[in-house]
Amino acid sequence: MTLSSRDLEDIYTELCYRMSERGDEAIPEILARLVLTLMHQIDEPERLRRAIDEALEDYPCVRRIERPA
Amino acid sequence: MSVEFVSYFDYVQYPPVLPELEHGLDINQHPVCIVGGGPIGFALALGLARYGIKSVILESDSSVCVGSRAGCVTSRTLEIFEQLSVAAPVMRQGLPWSEGWSYFRDAQILKLEIPQDPLAAYPRLVNIQQCYVEQYLLDAISKYPDLIEVRWQSSVVGMKSTEDMVELDVQTPVGSYQVRSDWVVAADGAHSIVRKSIGARFVGTRYDGSYVIVDIKMASRLKEGRRAWFDPPSNPGATLLMHKHRDDLWRFDYQLREDEDPEEAVRPDNVLARVRGHLEFIGETADWKPVWISMYKASCLTLEQYRHGRVLLAGDAAHLVPIFGVRGMNSGIDDTHNLAWKLAFVIKGLARPKLLDSYSDERVFATRENMRHASKSAEFMAPPTKAFALMRQAALGLAVKHSWVSSLVDPRQSTAVGFPHSPLNVYSQESEFARGPAPGENLPDLVLPGNRHLSSALGPHFTAIVFDDPSAMTHALPSVDAPTRLLSIANSDQTSHRFDAKPGTTYLVRPDGHLLARWRRYKPSDIATAINTCCNGGLA
Numbered sequence: 001m002t003l004s005s006r007d008l009e010d011i012y013t014e015l016c017y018r019m020s021e022r023g024d025e026a027i028p029e030i031l032a033r034l035v036l037t038l039m040h041q042i043d044e045p046e047r048l049r050r051a052i053d054e055a056l057e058d059y060p061c062v063r064r065i066e067r068p069a
Numbered sequence: 070m071s072v073e074f075v076s077y078f079d080y081v082q083y084p085p086v087l088p089e090l091e092h093g094l095d096i097n098q099h100p101v102c103i104v105g106g107g108p109i110g111f112a113l114a115l116g117l118a119r120y121g122i123k124s125v126i127l128e129s130d131s132s133v134c135v136g137s138r139a140g141c142v143t144s145r146t147l148e149i150f151e152q153l154s155v156a157a158p159v160m161r162q163g164l165p166w167s168e169g170w171s172y173f174r175d176a177q178i179l180k181l182e183i184p185q186d187p188l189a190a191y192p193r194l195v196n197i198q199q200c201y202v203e204q205y206l207l208d209a210i211s212k213y214p215d216l217i218e219v220r221w222q223s224s225v226v227g228m229k230s231t232e233d234m235v236e237l238d239v240q241t242p243v244g245s246y247q248v249r250s251d252w253v254v255a256a257d258g259a260h261s262i263v264r265k266s267i268g269a270r271f272v273g274t275r276y277d278g279s280y281v282i283v284d285i286k287m288a289s290r291l292k293e294g295r296r297a298w299f300d301p302p303s304n305p306g307a308t309l310l311m312h313k314h315r316d317d318l319w320r321f322d323y324q325l326r327e328d329e330d331p332e333e334a335v336r337p338d339n340v341l342a343r344v345r346g347h348l349e350f351i352g353e354t355a356d357w358k359p360v361w362i363s364m365y366k367a368s369c370l371t372l373e374q375y376r377h378g379r380v381l382l383a384g385d386a387a388h389l390v391p392i393f394g395v396r397g398m399n400s401g402i403d404d405t406h407n408l409a410w411k412l413a414f415v416i417k418g419l420a421r422p423k424l425l426d427s428y429s430d431e432r433v434f435a436t437r438e439n440m441r442h443a444s445k446s447a448e449f450m451a452p453p454t455k456a457f458a459l460m461r462q463a464a465l466g467l468a469v470k471h472s473w474v475s476s477l478v479d480p481r482q483s484t485a486v487g488f489p490h491s492p493l494n495v496y497s498q499e500s501e502f503a504r505g506p507a508p509g510e511n512l513p514d515l516v517l518p519g520n521r522h523l524s525s526a527l528g529p530h531f532t533a534i535v536f537d538d539p540s541a542m543t544h545a546l547p548s549v550d551a552p553t554r555l556l557s558i559a560n561s562d563q564t565s566h567r568f569d570a571k572p573g574t575t576y577l578v579r580p581d582g583h584l585l586a587r588w589r590r591y592k593p594s595d596i597a598t599a600i601n602t603c604c605n606g607g608l609a
Contacts, residue, residue, distance in 0.1 A: 032463030040473050065454065066274045068369035068444035 072337040075286055075358040077316040078200050080132045085222035085241040088248070095248040099125045100416050102237060102250035104225045105257035107134060108199065109384030109401040111206035113254055115153040116409025118216040119529040122416055125248070126217065127239060129224040129257075133203035136361040137284050137320045139398030140196055140312060145485040145511070146399045147191035148524045148582065149406045154212075156191070158205040163195035164315050169295035171478050174302070175350075178468035179478045181295065188563060189514045190522035194395065194482060196293065196314045198284075202398075228253070228266040228380075235379050252412060254381045256401075261386035267377045271370035271389070273440070278451030279331050280365040280392075283321040283340055287348075287357035289313070295480065297450075299465050303347035308450050311347075318360065321347070322392070324451050335364050367391035367447045369440045375404075375429040383408060388436040393446035396439040396483045403486070404432050410529065410580035414604060419551050423606030427493050435486040442481045449477060485511040488583060492607030495577075495586035495599040505568040505576075506584045512576070513567045517558065524582065530554050531600055532578040535591045536570035547597035551604055579603070 003011070015034075019027050039048055088095045101117060103110045106128025114124045142150070142159060150156040169181030183193050210217045220241075227238035235253040239246055255263030296311040303309065307324035314320060321344055325334050333339065340362050348357070371388040375381060384401030408428050414420035452458035461477075468474040487510035488494070494508035506512055515523040526532075530552035537560035546553055564570040575591045577599055578584055586599040602608060 028459055029463055029466065032459050033467055036460070036463050036467060036474070040471075068274045068440045 083221035098249040101252045103254045110256035113405040114217045118213045120413030122413045126219045127223045138199035141395040143399045144191040146402045155205045163197035165192035165195045166293040171297045173299045173465040176469045179475045255386040259385040273370040276367040279325045282363045284360040285357045288317045289355045303350045369444045371436045390443045391447035406581045420604035431488045438486045493603045534576040536574045537572040547593040549600045
């Protein structure tokens with residue numbers, strides 16, 4: 001199930017307006033809170049992982065961060 | 070500014086002693102030399118002594134450690150300590166706790182309730198300063214004067230290992246000497262000289278964040294438990310933990326911000342100002358005095374092998390896990406319990422040296438499991454990158470109003486690790502069991518008649534637990550060299566629930582309390598095969 005184009009446009013615009021009203025400084029944290037809330041609501045790990053992959057797609061890795069062994 | 074520190078523990082200073090030497094060489098070649106006289110070295114020596122194996126402990130310091138350090142023991146450690154006759158004093162001095170409170174600034178975001186097992190012999194978590202743990206282990210060691218020798222102020226400065234033995238170079242204030250040993254166990258901590266000598270390298274992650282640890286003496290009325298603050302006014306932009314111990318001792322762990330100079334920050338007047346600021350913030354008015362200050366950096370590091378020929382590594386010498394979740398000393402004690410019986414059986418000719426490879430396989434697996442949990446806690450407590458910091462800030466902000474975020478804030482306290490992939494596990498009738506511990510897992514506890522616990526009925530031998538089969542006791546024990554005992558337990562709701570026990574169900578338990586195999590019917594030949602396979606180091 002995906003969002004209709006109209007809903008997508010409406011919610012996209014609403015988010016932009018409402019984040020702008022909170023001030024530029026707050027925007028990264030608001031987006032991070034939104035991501036966490038959506039993670040909680042979507043409850044499908046594979047879908048979330050695919051979404052993360054898509055979001056990262058245009059950003060090449062600039063440094064390797066070592067994971068715990 | 071001069072700061073007055075107080076003490077609550079009488080430290081005995083032990084003199085260096087030279088063994089009898091011939092041309093600078095200890096006249097005795099020892100079965101086991103343990104490098105490092107801390108909790109891990111002491112626990113291993115006691116573990117070996119239960120099997121009649123002699124050991125020499127070489128410790129560079131002159132007394133037990135100073136400071137609270139590894140300040141919390143788990144129920145698993147207490148079960149092991151019971152086997153070493155150390156649990157009773159630890160429980161007398163220790164402070165059990167089962168609650169925690171996490172705060173974002175001044176808002177509570179998590180009330181932690183650590184579930185207790187009603188059938189377990191010990192509480193899940195008990196706070197106790199490490200100096201007491203070391204002292205009680207040392208007291209127990211003094212009961213084995215013929216089996217355990219502790220050589221204080223004896224620093225190992227070099228090591229040479231061959232196929233047949235290991236030679237150690239030892240320096241003391243009264244002279245240097247060499248000592249030969251059939252086996253060497255490195256329990257000499259994070260900066261292990263043994264690890265360096267064999268050229269073994271840690272793999273994993275070192276986190277950048279630094280923590281200051283402060284012990285203070287303060288007669289506070291605050292309840293015992295874990296208190297964690299994120300971004301409190303007393304330590305803005307960072308975290309702070311507070312824990313109560315007996316002796317009116319309070320332990321603070323606080324994170325330094327990236328912009329702080331660690332050397333400047335650890336100066337006593339700066340440290341104490343921050344403690345004072347935090348006590349004011351929480352409204353604590355009791356008088357207090359500092360006891361001890363130290364510094365800490367979180368790491369998730371392990372060797373890929375804990376056995377290198379005749380050299381075995383345990384505790385911080387083999388792995389370093391972040392302090393969050395109390396997996397440091399506790400996992401080291403688990404190492405010793407896994408290693409003691411295997412090394413003893415090999416020395417006594419009851420098992421092939423290959424059995425020692427399973428020590429490495431199992432405990433490396435345990436370390437990786439511990440790291441999986443501890444790294445998540447460490448990354449939340451001290452975010453290593455901007456991305457971690459941003460997401461944590463978002464999580465903490467949401468946690469004030471939304472309880473679903475609490476799993477991210479949860480400190481993930483240590484639990485016993487099983488070995489589902491151990492080469493020693495014997496699988497034969499697993500499909501017939503709906504529940505209960507599978508091979509490799511730790512045995513859950515039970516209350517037995519006479520108010521004894523199952524965990525305390527296990528001993529330095531294999532134990533075949535036969536449920537509800539009165540005739541079992543008349544069966545012959547299997548014909549194996551390794552010490553084996555039969556334990557008959559009447560069935561009950563407890564045994565049915567925890568072990569899926571039916572009349573004749575048999576669980577075969579290793580000397581370290583991990584399950585080796587289980588069957589629906591008691592058959593001495595099955596037990597003998599499983600024990601022999603185990604002592605051979607598992608299936609080829």
